Amino acid sequence: MLTLLNLLSGVAMLIWGTHIVRTGVLRVYGADLRRILSHSISNRLTAFASGVGVTSLVQSSNATALIVASFGAQGLIALTPALAIMLGADVGTALMARVLTFDLSWLSPLLILFGVIFFLSRKQMRAGQLGRVAIGLGLIILALQLIVAAARPMTEAAGVKVLFGSLTGDVLLDTLIGAMFAMISYSSLAAVLLTATLASSGVISLKVALCLVIGANLGSGMLAMLTSSAQNAAGRRVVFGSLIFKLIGSLLVLPFVDYGPALVDWLSDEPAQAVVNFHVAYNLIRCVACLAFTEPMSRLCLRLLQDKPELDTTMRPRHLDENALSMPSVALANAARETLRMGDLIEQMLNGLLEVIKTNDVARARETRRMDDDVDHLYTAVKMYLTRVSREDLDEADSRRWTDIISLTINLEHAGDIIERMVTDIEEKKISHKLSFSEAGLQEICDMHRRLVNNLQLGLSVFLNGDLKSAQRLMVEKESFRDLERAYSYTHLNRLAGQSVQSIETSSLHLDVISDMKRLNSLFCSTAYPVLDDAGALRKSRMRDKPKSPKSPGAAAADDVALAVAADLQQKESSNDGAEPPGHPHPVR
Structure with a gap:
């Protein structure tokens, strides 16, 4: 029983080690890796090479698949180079x-x-995350040693021999078990390493x-298909085409698997090395x-997975990639892009207001008025997306950025x-009564x-930036x-004194209207405060006095906004009419 527990713990450590390495690399270099993948699409060879390189770093073809699928879903990469990247990812994980x-x-x-030393001492810095990667690599190597040590005495047990003996002779059953283990372990790399270890110990x-x-x-292809099921048709085509390539390769190789042992014996005398060499050779030949055939496969995927028309007219988020949540810097960039979409909607509403x-x-x-529902929908999506970003993995700069994004989304939603x-x-007050503003009053509005739209864009x-x-x-x-609003209020009062009928009505x-425009302008100008504060150029008379906190300024500000968001979550979600709830938080200074 103890031997079995040691084997299971070794397998669990192997899976956990690959997970730590993958998440650590993505958190440090996630934005750079996405940039490499998005820019390496000039031809199939460069796309293939980028897939090999990125997957060699993250040690997971599934992680690469999720990134590329998100690019495809957003229309940032064509299907043909995306399939080439996926083929390169398979070679990278084999290497x-x-x-x-x-x-x-x-x-x-x-x-x-x-x-451990780097991770605990510099957890919020890049060196700390690289220490996390080193821990994962160390656990992978240690796990392989534990599996070998635990499997050796198990080979002498009659029951174990009978159990693994049931895997011999049925090619389809053995292949299915290998696929299930890769899906359960969330890593084909872990499945292949465990298989090599068991073969070296004589268990199989x-x-x-x-x-x-x-x-x-x-x-691994099935796993990528399942994890990308929430993507649109463009995103699913990427992983579907990769799965078809893997399925074709399996169907071509399995009928000749009986000749495989003689071939791998020629590659290496050691069973573990022979298994891994076969894994590399199989993926290299298949992918090359x-x-x-990436272009014909692209046409096939486009024919089988067609885009469905959108029946819901509500604007949906475009950039909030769920798979990027493990990469805080990338997740914050996605949230910022979606926030800019909110700003575009507000500008359209302002133009509609003037018309x-x-x-x-x-x-x-x-x-x-309907467009406000789109703003509310994007606001809720960005807000919930940011709350899922791990605050512990944010450094000082990312913590400030988190605060700036959530503050601007709240202000835009209020606008x-x-x-x-x-x-x-x-x-109610003008159209229904068929009234009109005076010529001078309309010119002031x-x-x-015009100034309000310019300030929003600025x-x-x-x-x-x-x-x-x-x-x-x-x-x-x-x-x-603010001075202009005060001046126009005075000129309006002068027109009232002159008994202007339109002005009176x-x-x-x-x-x-002009008072609300001033409030809107204050919301739009609030983005200047964090920049001026960081540069030490914010006038003290405009800064709120707060008791000093042992936390860093960025972390303290983030906590303040997080409390505001929590209060807003309780109040905003309880109302479906889009009206402003009482106590709505506005982080405008």
Whole structure:
């Protein structure tokens, strides 16, 4: 019983080690790896090479598949180079299996020792995450030693021999078991390494080992298909084409598997080395041969997996890739891109507001109010996406960025609510009574609207680039807009004193519109505060006095916004009418 537990613990450690290495590399180099994959699509050979390189680093063809599938779903990469990257990923994971079968027992304690030291001392820095990768590599090597040690006495047990003896003779059953183990372990690399270890210990025959290896390759394709099931048709085509390539390779090789043991004996006398060499040779030959058929496979996938028309008119997130949550820097970049989409929606609502004011167009008013539902939908999606990003893995800069993104999404959502209410007021107080603003009053509103749109665009630019000069200009525009609102209020009162009929009829609405525009402008200009604060250029009179906290400024700010989001989650989700709930948090200074 103890021997069986040792074997199971060794398998679990092997799986966990590959998981640690994969997540560690993705957290440190995730953005760079995605950039390499997205830029290496000029031809099939460069795409193939990028797939080999990236998968050799993350030690998981499934992780590469998830990244490439997300690119395909977003339309960032064509299907043909994506399939070439997937073929390269299969070769990359086979090469890593070959490297890990060398005698590296002396390296395991060193990797774990120094990995733990770096990870605990510099957890929030890149060196700490590289220490995490070293721990994972050390655990993989140690796990292989434990599996060998545990499997050796098991080979002498009669019951174990009978159990593994049932795997001999049925090629399809052995292949299916190999596929199931790759799916359960979430790694074809772990399945192949375990198979090589069992073959070296004499627990399974060489023929069974070869069938398990072929099944492990097929299982990795099935796993990628399952994990990408939530993607749209474009994303699913990538993993589906890769699975078809693997299935064709299996069908071509399995009928000749009886001749496999003689072939691998020629490659190596050691069973473990022979199994891994077969794994490398099989994937290399299969992938190079399939590389010439990526274009026909693309046409087949397009025919079998067609895009379905969208029946729901609600705008859906485009950039919130669930698979990037293990890479905080990439996840934050995705959330920032989706936040910019919210900004574009707010600009469209502002343009619709002005058209409603000018033309009394009821249909345009209805469409503008509906767009607030899209803003709310994106706001909820970004908010929930950011709450799933591990805060412990964020360094100081990423923690500040997390705060900036969630703050801007809250402000943009509040801006959408304000615009929706403004349109509703115009319908009730102006359109229904067939009133109109005076020529001078309408000109003032148009002038404020133009400045408001410009400040929104400038605020989004500051949010994206963090430019100090633009942030300073934005603060100047904020003060100028405030003075303009005050001046236009006085000129409106002068028109009332002059007994202007149009001004009298729309007086309350006119003052409400320019007051709401000032509130909107304050929300748009709030993106300048973090940039000015980081540069030490924020005037003290505009900074709220807070008691000092032992936490770093970025972490403390992130905690404040997290509390605001938690309160907003409780209040916002309970209301379906899109109205602003009481106590809505607005991190505008």
